[in-house]
Amino acid sequence: MSFAFRTIKDHWEIGEKPYLRTVIEAELLEITITSLPAYPESGVEIAKRSLNANRSKPTHLYNRWLQLSEVE
Template sequence: MPRISGYAARFGDVTTIAGEFRERLAKGAFARTLRERPDVVMLLDHDSGRVLGRTSAGTLDLREDTIGLYFSLEVDETTPEGQTALGTITRRDVSGCSFGFRVRAEHWDDGGRQLPLRTITDVDLFEITATVFPAYPTTSAALARSASDKSHDARNASRRRAEAAMRRRGIL
């Protein structure tokens, strides 16, 4: 089955929320919820009627690393949602992510001359979503390439180089 992977959230990146305040996620913000929460779903555009996968079914893998909240989704091509996700993400019409959560811990900096800055240090995570308008523009979603795809590309590149060399020598 094809896989879509990327970052639903990235640590340290600052974004503006509704023109009212700036926000960033601290490293470790997802650690507790990933340990304690038995089920997180992946949706299309925060729509609970368009489920792409879930951790309890083994179709969605989530982990926190040094960059942020990484995901890998096994896409079901037999569903309309899976087909839509594959099509729009492969074409790069959709290339970002968002997440549904409740803040458990945060701290604020008044911002001085800038908008106040909220740093989220702990969340209850309910869902991640592939979306065309992510709150954090540095998130990502892309078709994960398999080892056989990469091997095929390498063979094609090698063949093209060999053919170009033969053309330069007048063989082709």
């Protein structure tokens, strides 16, 4: 994953190398899934859930169709 952000507040520890930067507050601009991540331990998984499970069933349309078909 790749993150684009604008640093609002940060803190640097420069006593030892490598320097340590702590981002305290940031504005998140973008999140991107990339095939070549900067850190090998990065990972992304697809959520396993059904799209149909979250959709309401259009029973009102079916009931209306039944009503209209009875009129004829």
